[in-house]
Amino acid sequence: MTQSIGANDARSALTTVEHSRQQVIDEIDMPRWYWLGLAAGWFGMGVISDFGPGWLALSVVPIFGAVHASVAHRVLSGRKRSSQLSVRAELAGTHIPALVIGFLVALIGVTIAVALLVNADGASHPATIAGAFAAVIVALGGPQLMAAVRRRAVRRAGP
Amino acid sequence: MAEPRFDELIHPSTRLSIVALLAAADWVDFGFVRDRLDLSDSALSKQFATLEEAGYVVTERLLVNRRRRVRVRLTDAGRRAFDGHVAALQQIVATADQTVSR
Numbered sequence: 001m002t003q004s005i006g007a008n009d010a011r012s013a014l015t016t017v018e019h020s021r022q023q024v025i026d027e028i029d030m031p032r033w034y035w036l037g038l039a040a041g042w043f044g045m046g047v048i049s050d051f052g053p054g055w056l057a058l059s060v061v062p063i064f065g066a067v068h069a070s071v072a073h074r075v076l077s078g079r080k081r082s083s084q085l086s087v088r089a090e091l092a093g094t095h096i097p098a099l100v101i102g103f104l105v106a107l108i109g110v111t112i113a114v115a116l117l118v119n120a121d122g123a124s125h126p127a128t129i130a131g132a133f134a135a136v137i138v139a140l141g142g143p144q145l146m147a148a149v150r151r152r153a154v155r156r157a158g159p
Numbered sequence: 160m161a162e163p164r165f166d167e168l169i170h171p172s173t174r175l176s177i178v179a180l181l182a183a184a185d186w187v188d189f190g191f192v193r194d195r196l197d198l199s200d201s202a203l204s205k206q207f208a209t210l211e212e213a214g215y216v217v218t219e220r221l222l223v224n225r226r227r228r229v230r231v232r233l234t235d236a237g238r239r240a241f242d243g244h245v246a247a248l249q250q251i252v253a254t255a256d257q258t259v260s261r
Contacts, residue, residue, distance in 0.1 A: 013172070085191050
């Protein structure tokens with residue numbers, strides 16, 4: 001039975017399989033609203049830190065963390081960008097949540113470092129400037145991070 | 160590695176594309192498959208009916224955000240058949256490559 005088709009037909013069929021798999025790999029992502037919301041929240045925290053009352057500046061970070069945690073668990077796997085499919089875990093990899101959290105933790109460090117540098121330089125609104133800087137990194141870097149995850153999934157899936 | 164087993168039911172190009180899409184996902188919306196493969200609703204329904212009859216896929220009708228959705232997923236039997244079919248295709252290619260290199 002296995003010899004009922006020729007090698008060229010088999011190659012063509014394997015190409016069809018790869019094409020379909022690629023279409024699913026293209027769906028490994030997080031919703032655009034997640035990155036935009038995160039960027040807006042980051043910038044908002046900076047603004048509140050500079051201009052808001054002291055009690056709000058102190059409580060905004062844990063509030064932001066709680067809101068993020070409640071939203072992120074639904075999208076952090078990168079397997080459900082839309083409601084149209086759920087990518088298999090072995091194809092997407094199980095490392096995406098750790099990768100995104102690592103990215104955000106690194107960004108916290110970058111935000112603090114930028115705020116300290118800007119403050120040392122004498123700027124009047126260091127948290128706002130640092131928040132805007134981090135927001136741009138989130139909005140542009142988040143989708144790039146997921147594109148790297150998709151490229152890795154292609155390499156893992158193999159020929 | 161699955162045992163090579165050529166599957167006549169899966170092999171036709173359209174059906175192979177469908178099963179390969181499903182194999183890469185836990186479940187897929189009917190509309191996603193239709194749009195990616197550029198098939199009509201009726202053509203895709205026929206393909207799913209054939210695969211469902213063979214026990215390779217199951218379809219679920221759901222109400223999501225007040226909209227009717229049809230989700231399709233590969234069964235364990237369907238996944239085994241697909242993996243075996245891909246292994247059979249790879250075996251055919253490998254055998255041909257070995258013959259050429261001799």
